[in-house]
Amino acid sequence: MSPLTLIIFLPLVAAAGLAFLPRNYRFVARLVALMATFVSLIVGLVTFARFDASQEGMQFVQKVAWVPSLGIHFHVGVDGINIGLVLLAVIVAFAAACVSWEIREREKEYYILLLTMTGGIIGAFASLDLFLFYFFHELALVPTFIMIGVWGRGAEKNYATFKITLYLSLGALIALIGLVALYLNSGLGTFDMVELARQLKDRPLSAPTQRFIFPWLMFGFGILVSLWPFHTWAPLGYASAPTAVSMLHAGVLKKFGLYGLIRVALPMLPVGAASWLHWLVALSLGNILYCGLVAMRQKDLNLLIGNSSVAHMGFVFLGIASFNLVGVTGAVMVMVAHGLLAALSFALTGYLYQTTKTLDMDRLGGLLRAMPFVGTVSIMAMLAGCGLPGFANFTGEAMVLFGIWKVFPMATVAACWGGLVVGAVYMLRAVRAVWHGPAREAVGGAELVDAPHWWRKLPFVLLLASLVLFGIVPRLLTDKIRPAVARLLAGKNEPSRPSVAVIAASRGEAVAAR
Amino acid sequence: MSVSYLFLEIMVVLTGLGLLLIDLWTPAVHKRRLGYAAAAVTALILALSFSKMVDPGAPVHAFGGLFVQDAFALFFKRFFLVAAVLVLLMEVEFADRIPAGITEYYAVTLFALAGMMTAASANDFTLLFVALELMAVTFYVLASFQRSRVASLEAGVKYLILGALSSAILVYGIALIYGSTGTMNFTKIAEQSARLKESKIAVLGFLFVLVGLGFKVGVVPMQIWVPDVYQGAPTPTSAFLAVGSKAAGFALLLRVLHGAAPEVALSWERLLMILSGLTILYGSLCAIPQRNLKRLLGYSSIANAGYLFIGVSVGTLSGASAVLYYLAGYLFAVVAAFFVICVVSKTHDSEDISELAGLWNRSPLLASVLSLSMVSLAGVPPLAGFFGKFLLLKAAAEQAVSYPGYYVLLSVAVVGVVISVYYYFGVVRAIFWSRDDQELSAIPISRPVKAALWVCVAGMVLLGVLPSWGVRVTAAAAGMLKF
Numbered sequence: 003m004s005p006l007t008l009i010i011f012l013p014l015v016a017a018a019g020l021a022f023l024p025r026n027y028r029f030v031a032r033l034v035a036l037m038a039t040f041v042s043l044i045v046g047l048v049t050f051a052r053f054d055a056s057q058e059g060m061q062f063v064q065k066v067a068w069v070p071s072l073g074i075h076f077h078v079g080v081d082g083i084n085i086g087l088v089l090l091a092v093i094v095a096f097a098a099a100c101v102s103w104e105i106r107e108r109e110k111e112y113y114i115l116l117l118t119m120t121g122g123i124i125g126a127f128a129s130l131d132l133f134l135f136y137f138f139h140e141l142a143l144v145p146t147f148i149m150i151g152v153w154g155r156g157a158e159k160n161y162a163t164f165k166i167t168l169y170l171s172l173g174a175l176i177a178l179i180g181l182v183a184l185y186l187n188s189g190l191g192t193f194d195m196v197e198l199a200r201q202l203k204d205r206p207l208s209a210p211t212q213r214f215i216f217p218w219l220m221f222g223f224g225i226l227v228s229l230w231p232f233h234t235w236a237p238l239g240y241a242s243a244p245t246a247v248s249m250l251h252a253g254v255l256k257k258f259g260l261y262g263l264i265r266v267a268l269p270m271l272p273v274g275a276a277s278w279l280h281w282l283v284a285l286s287l288g289n290i291l292y293c294g295l296v297a298m299r300q301k302d303l304n305l306l307i308g309n310s311s312v313a314h315m316g317f318v319f320l321g322i323a324s325f326n327l328v329g330v331t332g333a334v335m336v337m338v339a340h341g342l343l344a345a346l347s348f349a350l351t352g353y354l355y356q357t358t359k360t361l362d363m364d365r366l367g368g369l370l371r372a373m374p375f376v377g378t379v380s381i382m383a384m385l386a387g388c389g390l391p392g393f394a395n396f397t398g399e400a401m402v403l404f405g406i407w408k409v410f411p412m413a414t415v416a417a418c419w420g421g422l423v424v425g426a427v428y429m430l431r432a433v434r435a436v437w438h439g440p441a442r443e444a445v446g447g448a449e450l451v452d453a454p455h456w457w458r459k460l461p462f463v464l465l466l467a468s469l470v471l472f473g474i475v476p477r478l479l480t481d482k483i484r485p486a487v488a489r490l491l492a493g494k495n496e497p498s499r500p501s502v503a504v505i506a507a508s509r510g511e512a513v514a515a516r
Numbered sequence: 517m518s519v520s521y522l523f524l525e526i527m528v529v530l531t532g533l534g535l536l537l538i539d540l541w542t543p544a545v546h547k548r549r550l551g552y553a554a555a556a557v558t559a560l561i562l563a564l565s566f567s568k569m570v571d572p573g574a575p576v577h578a579f580g581g582l583f584v585q586d587a588f589a590l591f592f593k594r595f596f597l598v599a600a601v602l603v604l605l606m607e608v609e610f611a612d613r614i615p616a617g618i619t620e621y622y623a624v625t626l627f628a629l630a631g632m633m634t635a636a637s638a639n640d641f642t643l644l645f646v647a648l649e650l651m652a653v654t655f656y657v658l659a660s661f662q663r664s665r666v667a668s669l670e671a672g673v674k675y676l677i678l679g680a681l682s683s684a685i686l687v688y689g690i691a692l693i694y695g696s697t698g699t700m701n702f703t704k705i706a707e708q709s710a711r712l713k714e715s716k717i718a719v720l721g722f723l724f725v726l727v728g729l730g731f732k733v734g735v736v737p738m739q740i741w742v743p744d745v746y747q748g749a750p751t752p753t754s755a756f757l758a759v760g761s762k763a764a765g766f767a768l769l770l771r772v773l774h775g776a777a778p779e780v781a782l783s784w785e786r787l788l789m790i791l792s793g794l795t796i797l798y799g800s801l802c803a804i805p806q807r808n809l810k811r812l813l814g815y816s817s818i819a820n821a822g823y824l825f826i827g828v829s830v831g832t833l834s835g836a837s838a839v840l841y842y843l844a845g846y847l848f849a850v851v852a853a854f855f856v857i858c859v860v861s862k863t864h865d866s867e868d869i870s871e872l873a874g875l876w877n878r879s880p881l882l883a884s885v886l887s888l889s890m891v892s893l894a895g896v897p898p899l900a901g902f903f904g905k906f907l908l909l910k911a912a913a914e915q916a917v918s919y920p921g922y923y924v925l926l927s928v929a930v931v932g933v934v935i936s937v938y939y940y941f942g943v944v945r946a947i948f949w950s951r952d953d954q955e956l957s958a959i960p961i962s963r964p965v966k967a968a969l970w971v972c973v974a975g976m977v978l979l980g981v982l983p984s985w986g987v988r989v990t991a992a993a994a995g996m997l998k999f
Contacts, residue, residue: 069984071991072910111876133906140897144887147941152949163945164938171896171937175930178906179923182913 004064005049006078006128009042009092010138014121017114028109032102035113039096039120046092053085055482058489060130060196068134073185073192077131082486083264086338086479087127087257093468094253094345095120097461098246101349104356105153105244112153115145116246123254127261132181132193136174139226139258143170146247146255153244155355166239169225169232177222177262183215184270195265202270203492209273216274219267220282223259228312229319230288237296237308241361245352248304252311253345257337260318264330268322269490279323283406283413286323289316290417294424298431303354303361306432307347310387310425314340314395320410320417321402327488329405334483335398339472343386343395346465350380353458354436357450363432368441372450377437379462384429386469389421394472397480518578521585523570524561524593525633531557532626539619547618551608552964554622555601558629562597565590575996577639581701584639591840591993592636592767595847599759600629602851605968606752606858613862614750615664624661625756628654632764639775641690641700641725644768648686648732651761652679658756659749671748678741682731689724692717702776706998709779722780725772732765733821736794743802746814751861754810755854758817759847766843769828770836774997781831788829789925795822796932803939809857809867812939813850816893819932820846826925827908830915836994838907841979841986845892845900848975852889855969856882859961872946879959883947885969892976894940895933900979905933907987 016038020031053061060079068076080088098116105112122141129135151163185193190201228236240248268275290313297309314336321333353376355361370377386393399421407414453459472479535554542550564570575586604622611618631650638644656679660672690700696718697705705712712718731738746754773781799819806812827839859882860875861867876883892899909926916922979986
């Protein structure tokens with residue numbers, strides 16, 4: 003059995019097991035969730051360490067027939083692109099289980115949903131079958147909905163719950179149509195990503211077909227990643243969600259769409275990509291500039307981080323749009339780095355909210371004195387968000403900018419301006435408003451406590467340490483990502499033959515053919 | 517011998533008649549329990565449907581070509597039997613709300629079942645009409661069985677008037693077809709199919725037949741009765757209408773379009789697509805403001821008829837087998853939902869969504885089952901509804917290669933599904949969190965209900981997680997039709 007199968011099913015089995023636990027065994031529920039995610043983390047780390055970057059193709063593969071008549075398999079495996087994402091998923095999942103101490107009611111149900119979501123997320127990134135990939139992603143939809151609804155906060159909770167669910171369903175369905183169209187037009191009768199990529203490299207689809215399918219995937223996956231102007235669900239949803247959901251969703255699950263673009267859309271539809279990528283660049287500038295400016299105007303710390311997270315997605319889109327080795331490698335790097343950062347930021351604001359009962363920046367101030375540890379970590383996270391060297395974000399974003407410079411130089415200028423200047427403005431203003439300055443009176447006389455025990459500090463330390471580690475030694479990731487991306491982009495050639503099915507067939511011909 | 521292929525239907529009718537007889541000697545207090553006996557015998561008949569005598573392996577025509585026993589017919593017969601077992605258990609649960617004649621209620625349900633099962637085997641317009649009328653007449657009675665409730669009577673009368681109208685149109689259509697072909701047999705009509713496409717009278721006849729069958733499945737513009745009847749009828753009847761009657765309609769629709777008039781069906785592709793799109797939009801949009809659960813399910817059943825119609829309009833093997841798969845998933849989800857409504861509305865005579873507030877605390881099982889059912893209907897993995905929708909989508913996308921118009925229909929379907937996520941998840945929301953969950957008393961659930969709910973859950977989960985077997989069975993069943 004592949005270790006990947008283990009880390010996918012461990013949380014799911016744990017969730018199923020919890021369903022039969024009596025309701026008042028709160029501590030047991032929490033312990034089971036912690037153990038399941040911890041074992042997943044350890045196995046994930048070992049897998050990451052044992053991953054051999056020099057080896058070509060997928061590793062830790064397991065393939066079992068699932069629906070043979072449709073060419074659907076349970077097929078998991080990793081190469082340089084998703085090994086980092088799987089690692090990200092297990093780290094954030096463990097951290098999310100750790101910060102869930104804030105949940106004080108209906109714990110059993112909470113942990114069942116959290117573990118289901120975790121299993122779905124890890125599964126989505128480990129899948130090598132298009133159907134499985136989609137299946138696992140959707141597994142997280144219902145838990146997200148219920149968790150935000152039941153344990154979420156804020157006045158706009160209901161609105162946010164439905165908004166996030168409807169947007170995610172819409173994006174997923176559009177992407178599904180694109181994936182099915184790809185499956186059918188390839189004429190191979192398999193959902194196997196590896197097989198599809200290999201075959202389509204030798205015999206690409208016709209240019210019109212590619213140009214037709216690509217936008218379904220681009221907009222479908224784009225909506226899932228909060229591509230401007232379909233981003234409004236993200237900040238609001240994250241601000242209303244319980245901490246663990248924001249961490250998992252903003253940190254990991256959202257990367258699903260980006261991963262889909264890199265793994266499916268770019269290598270299998272290179273010609274389609276070539277004619278649509280300038281649209282992606284334009285929209286991603288919307289992410290970076292527009293959402294950056296929106297972030298500047300926020301008064302709520304969570305909304306600010308949510309908007310900045312949407313803005314950061316713009317960098318990944320830019321990296322993907324560069325369609326070259328440096329840019330796409332950078333995009334994968336930003337995905338991992340931003341995942342860690344977003345999880346860390348939401349973990350910190352979650353803690354802050356628990357302590358101060360508000361995230362309104364006008365009512366916060368001078369908190370560094372009362373909470374030196376959380377404050378320091380938080381300031382470091384915010385600086386990482388500005389793209390300070392030493393954190394993994396810097397490496398990734400710099401590579402993206404190098405990559406995109408060759409293709410769209412003007413976009414690079416705009417992105418630099420948006421990323422560095424605007425990003426620095428809102429992040430530093432937030433640091434000043436929350437942590438520095440004169441101490442404000444706490445809301446309702448809440449007691450301000452710094453993270454008291456090592457286990458409360460553990461999730462923050464874990465996430466920050468990973469961020470710094472990958473920032474200082476980015477080769478740990480880039481050495482793995484680079485060869486995989488190079489292989490992925492090797493199929494960037496022109497179509498050599500008409501495809502199996504030409505979409506452009508006119509209606510008249512189609513009827514006559516019948 | 518021909519009669520042996522009618523074995524299942526005969527058994528069902530005999531069970532119904534037997535119930536009516538036993539009723540004479542049963543004391544009033546025990547009459548309610550006769551439902552368990554009826555469910556048990558129906559389950560036994562379901563088991564017998566797998567025997568060699570009933571299942572000939574290859575398609576067999578009987579009674580001079582009137583009746584056909586093939587994998588397609590058997591698929592639907594088993595489908596109806598499963599539905600009937602669950603509905604009978606629901607009726608026992610509902611018994612205290614039926615003022616008198618509970619045994620007749622069980623028996624009439626069984627007669628409706630016999631009608632559906634006959635419909636699955638119809639290979640002739642005569643048998644088609646007889647089967648449909650058997651279903652229609654029994655459902656007029658079933659819908660108005662709560663004689664003291666005005667809503668129930670209203671539902672019965674509405675269904676009677678509109679049903680009679682649709683039957684009349686259907687008969688007219690059959691007459692026109694008979695007039696232009698000289699036969700009622702599907703196989704013989706199919707031999708003249710190429711010529712029929714040119715004959716305006718025959719095409720009009722098929723159009724009328726489409727109207728008659730469209731009424732059964734609730735497709736635009738024959739959908740008006742659905743929400744009113746679902747809301748007013750006793751809950752088990754609504755469930756049986758939603759599952760059995762609809763599935764019988766689709767079985768006949770597929771049989772007529774692919775068995776009797778393949779050429780006509782092909783030339784109607786665009787008409788069917790437009791009907792499908794309109795049905796999806798009508799059902800989804802009208803469901804948004806609904807507060808009554810049964811009415812909501814009524815509109816949702818219209819929307820689902822629209823999705824199923826996609827599979828009919830593509831007119832391919834994968835389309836037809838997707839319809840069968842979708843129906844199988846739909847059966848468990850809808851029956852589960854009506855089951856929960858039936859149990860929850862026991863104490864209050866209200867089926868408002870707000871009645872679900874606090875259900876999560878009152879009964880975790882009912883809450884989970886209803887949530888799973890809604891999630892499955894919304895088409896979210898890992899449940900049956902998702903795989904059914906996926907198969908339909910795939911079937912339509914296959915045709916889109918030659919006719920890009922299907923991408924428009926797919927886009928309409930996507931809009932419909934997103935809207936449906938809104939209203940289905942609205943129910944989930946009411947279960948898990950809503951402002952006023954005052955009522956906190958636990959809801960007692962009897963053991964047979966528990967078993968039935970678990971069967972529904974197992975059906976939804978297995979068809980979603982292990983679809984391989986179901987795909988094979990539905991493909992084999994649909995393979996009996998001509999494409």
